[in-house]
Amino acid sequence: MLLHLPNRRGTELVRDALTEAVTTLPAHLKRSLTWDQGTEMGRDHEFTVATDVPVYFCDHASPWQRGSNENTNGLLRQYFTKGTDLSVHSREHLHAVAAELNGRPRKTLDWEAPAERLSTLLKAS
Secondary structure, three states, rough: OOOOOOOOOOOOHHHHHHHHHHOOOOOOOOOOEEOOOOHHHHHHHHHHHHHHOOOEEEOOOHHHHHHHHHHHHHOOOOOOOOOOHHHHHHHHHHHHHHHHHHHOHHHHHOOHHHHHHHHHHOOOO
């Protein structure tokens, strides 16, 4: 899921966008969220209260603690160069990029695409 934050990425906006996104998932798919040291998740406690999803923060300069996320960031660089202002991209464009990436098979999923794996998990609920 890519979240559209058209104006800025303040703590309230990130909290609200994440809350909205997480509420679309079934309970068995929202066990936790791991975040880097970015200040935009400064309202993590409010997010957890609203969603019942605990937030964990990785240690400083320890990207391996969020390996899947770091891999996804690398894939996103094929669409958006580092430092790109994502607020200039529409919600629809971000959804199209997410759909394309979610249709791409991943070694970590035994060469299933994330969309296929998600479909399987949703059927299991």
